[in-house]
Amino acid sequence: MSRVTLYHAPQTRSSGALVLVEELAADVDVVVLDLKAGENRAPDFLAVNPLGKVPALLDGDALVTEQVAVFLFLADRFPERGLAPAVGDPLRGPYLRWMSFYGSSFEPACVDRFMKREPGPAAMSPYGDYGTVVKAVTDQLARGPWMLGERFTVLDVLWGGALGWMTMFGIVEATPVVAAYVERVASRPASRKVREGDAALAAAQAAKRGGASPA
Template identity: 60%
Template sequence: MSDPERVTLYYSPQTRATGTRVLLEELDAPYDLHVLNMKASEQREPSYLAVNPLGKVPAIRYGDAFVTEQVAITIYLGDLFSQAGLTPALGDTLRGPYLRWIAYYGSSFEPALMDRFMQREPAPVTQSPYADYDTMLGALEVQLAKGPYLLGERMTAADILWGVAFSWTMMFGIVPKKDVFVRYSGRITSRPAFQRINAADAEMAAQHASAAST
């Protein structure tokens, strides 16, 4: 049986779940990994589809609570481990902007990125969830220019979500390597938590690739 006081993170290396694992490290939260080898399609097995019918990671379990969707997980964990100081409390003037930019990730950034990556024509601006790609990214550029973090001087759980996301989207050329994005992402990826998980991910991914080839 799992310890009800520990978070179980359903995980695969070098995926969106990496950001959640980095966040758990930053929160100093007790957690265990339930690793899925996506190269062996373990995320499509019935046992995991019962956790997340979409067969995606990350997902978490804490006690009897299951949470999917990276945005929801970020908010949930930040509030659950609020003693780490990475979440503006209710009543804090930063709480609204904090929720805004976390929601922006799922509602605007990801849809825009997928359209750009798949070379799909976006919906008309009046119907698109993100207006258009340049407008969506421009709003982020303006906000991050106020820096050093998304909400100014204070680092929050939102910065873990965004810092890791900028790292991989710039790596694949989906987001341009503008100075403001590079500097911002570097503040997160240079932190010990990201460095530890990035190294662990590389080792785990190599093991999965080896297992899939045998």
Template identity: 55%
Template sequence: MTATDRITLYYSPQTRALGTRMLLEELGAPYDLRILNMKAGEQRQPAFLAINPLGKVPTIRHGEAVVTEQVAIYIYLADLFPEAGLTPAIGDPLRGPFLRWIAYYGSSFEPALMDKAFKHAPADRNQSPYSDYDTMLGALAAQLAKGPYLLGERMTAADVLWGVALNWTMMFGLVPKVEPFISHAARITARPSFARLSAADAEMAAQHAAAAAGSGHT
């Protein structure tokens, strides 16, 4: 299994899978889309549940390897295409910070975001995986303020993950529209790959909505 083997991305428009597709484009990776109409419930069908029992996108297949979980997917893909320069190599002083901030997304940011979105009472700071929402967000803001990217002057796969995530979480009011979140999201979404894929997503989502309506799904 090599980097020249085509990657299959299980995908649905206007989901967090957009960031993975953007990363594939930024890496210049050869890939194929397997599109799931989530409005029609295709992510809950046996064929896909056999690949990802949680029924989530993004999911990728590379040869015989199936990789789920956004953070794992980003690390896997960035390491698979080191020539793109979007991951510090093992031994690079930036490797540790890269892993730290990319893991921070799944281990701290998302749990905090879900608690806030669904108005869950947060756990005690000493038991919470993210301390508390304001502290978690403040640590991220302090790192991004060093800019222009998470690791300073060098853009990595972590910036794709965070830039796309901050863009949609600010859009839906889950994260405040403040500096440096605005600048970082704008820097990533200004890339040609994001504009191109967002337009394709809008068209695909409209087709899925029409297909679901026609079949009686809501």
């Protein structure tokens, strides 16, 4: 079987993919990029992903980009931990719904909110309006403790990390339901390990850019 390589930059969207690798106990190769040094714009990486974005993933010669696609791929590539409902499982549909909802509705709504942009005409907007999007998510979380109720899945790695960032920057309100969910995900060993590792990587990269040795 071919090797999987994940391209990662600390404290970015790819951090969630790295958390998922830990949750899956997946044996993958990780290539670390320094975005502030422009390594994502270097020809070698642009040959992998012309958009210069992480996460990006290679399974042999097969390329997977886009955060949601990377999550879906990893869950199916390493099924032993059962973090994705299988085809035929009653939770498979809701799982796909909320995976897709993240990229197609939630993140566009949050970016527009942060940029103070109007969503556009209802017939053209991919998400309708920000308030409805956030209410749909929080109503689902209220059923808890996880996105699909009692079962922890890939969804929670995606949504827990995303809501952590969104509440940190004040884009989404840290209501009791949202804050408790973020804490449940953040307190998991995989999340803690990546958070600590990312902090060390970021410090080492900053020291390298400054010409100093990391402490």
